[in-house]
Structure formats: C-alpha cells, structure tokens
Amino acid sequence: MILRTPRLVLREFTADDWAATHAYQQDPRYLRFYDRDGVTERQAQAIVYTFILWQGEQPRAKAQLAVTLADTGELIGNVGLRRDTADDPVADMGYELAPAHWGHGYATEAARAMIDLGFGEWGVERIHAHCVADNEASARVLRKAGLRQEACLRDHQWFKDQYWDVLIFGMTRADWSPSAEREGGG
Numbered sequence: 001m002i003l004r005t006p007r008l009v010l011r012e013f014t015a016d017d018w019a020a021t022h023a024y025q026q027d028p029r030y031l032r033f034y035d036r037d038g039v040t041e042r043q044a045q046a047i048v049y050t051f052i053l054w055q056g057e058q059p060r061a062k063a064q065l066a067v068t069l070a071d072t073g074e075l076i077g078n079v080g081l082r083r084d085t086a087d088d089p090v091a092d093m094g095y096e097l098a099p100a101h102w103g104h105g106y107a108t109e110a111a112r113a114m115i116d117l118g119f120g121e122w123g124v125e126r127i128h129a130h131c132v133a134d135n136e137a138s139a140r141v142l143r144k145a146g147l148r149q150e151a152c153l154r155d156h157q158w159f160k161d162q163y164w165d166v167l168i169f170g171m172t173r174a175d176w177s178p179s180a181e182r183e184g185g186g
C-alpha cells in the first residue's frame with residue numbers, strides 16, 4: 001500500500017526503518033505524553049516488525065504506514081488505521097512525528113489520507129482516536145482532520161507521577177468528504 005499527499009508519501013515499513021523510528025522516539029519532546037521514558041533498539045525493531053506483520057494479514061485489518069517526505073524520502077514518523085478484523089466497521093487512528101518536523105501540517109495531511117482510506121477503500125462507518133487532553137497539538141490535528149470530541153475521560157491514565165484526562169474523538173461517514181473533493185481536486 002502506498003498513499004500520496006501533496007507533500008508526503010505514506011509507504012509500507014521495511015525492517016531497516018527501525019533506526020529512524022528509534023532516533024526520534026528517544027526525544028523528550030516526543031515522550032512528553034507517553035507512559036514511557038524511551039524505547040530500546042530491540043523494542044523499536046519489534047514495533048517495526050509488528051507493522052510489517054500487519055502488511056501480510058489476509059484480509060488486511062490494519063495499516064501502520066511510514067510517513068516520508070515526498071521530496072527527500074526521509075522517514076519522519078508514522079500513521080496508522082487499525083480495525084480488529086477486516087470486516088469491522090470501526091477503525092482506530094494514531095500518528096506520531098519526529099519533533100524536528102512538527103508544526104508544518106504534516107500530521108494533519110497524513111491523518112486526512114488515512115481517513116480517506118478508511119471511509120473510501122476500507123468502507124468503515126466510523127473512525128476514532130484518543131489523546132491525552134494536555135496534548136493540544138494532537139487534539140488540534142484531530143479537529144482539523146474532521147473528528148469531533150465525543151468525551152473526556154477524567155483521570156483515565158496514570159504515568160509520569162500524575163493522572164491524565166484522555167479525550168475521545170470520533171468521525172462517522174456522514175462527517176466525511178474526501179480530501180481531494182474538499183481541496184478542489186487533485
């Protein structure tokens with residue numbers, strides 16, 4: 001699977017992508033809203049291996065794609081759409097980018113492509129996502145991509161010595177118009 005957006009190529013992971021993934025997953029800015037202090041090289045390899053295993057599912061229920069810059073091919077993060085089974089009408093979305101590439105709209109661009117995949121080729125009826133309420137950049141990405149906040153789960157997670165509220169966002173087929181249509185073609 002390969003998805004192209006104006007500035008990005010979302011492509012399948014390959015085994016040697018673990019190093020670029022591991023590099024940014026150590027960054028304290030990246031880790032701020034996660035319940036861990038980093039990942040080992042072996043853990044990064046295992047994460048990438050899981051994404052590669054998902055590629056071989058028949059029929060395919062999950063896609064976690066490498067986010068790469070169309071101009072240079074540099075891997076800058078990943079974005080995923082996951083269903084429990086391939087006939088599940090509900091998909092969960094997630095994304096992450098290397099901090100060096102934040103603030104350019106790339107996460108929103110990648111999320112919109114996955115939403116188009118979900119409601120388009122996959123035919124799901126609902127896409128949802130969650131984020132820590134303090135993760136304002138992530139909440140903003142979800143809103144810009146067309147999801148609506150549906151709930152706030154108060155004190156839902158405990159990590160880094162504090163409780164965190166978690167926001168639930170959702171979007172149904174009725175909320176969706178394909179990106180190309182919204183942007184006037186292309």
Ligand SMILES: CC(C)(COP(=O)(O)OP(=O)(O)OC[C@H]1O[C@@H](n2cnc3c(N)ncnc32)[C@H](O)[C@@H]1OP(=O)(O)O)[C@@H](O)C(=O)NCCC(=O)NCCS
Pocket residue numbers: 029030031033095096097098101102103104105106107108109130131132135136137138140141
């Ligand atoms: C969440 C994440 C992917 C956003 O990436 P990004 O490329 O900066 O996202 P975008 O540029 O598409 O959009 C970010 C939006 O949030 C806004 N934003 C960024 N930091 C913010 C903050 N602290 N408070 C409020 N808004 C903020 C930006 O201004 C932008 O909105 P705008 O286009 O209206 O100006 C990135 O911060 C990340 O990888 N974080 C670590 C991993 C993570 O948290 N993943 C999500 C788990 S739920």
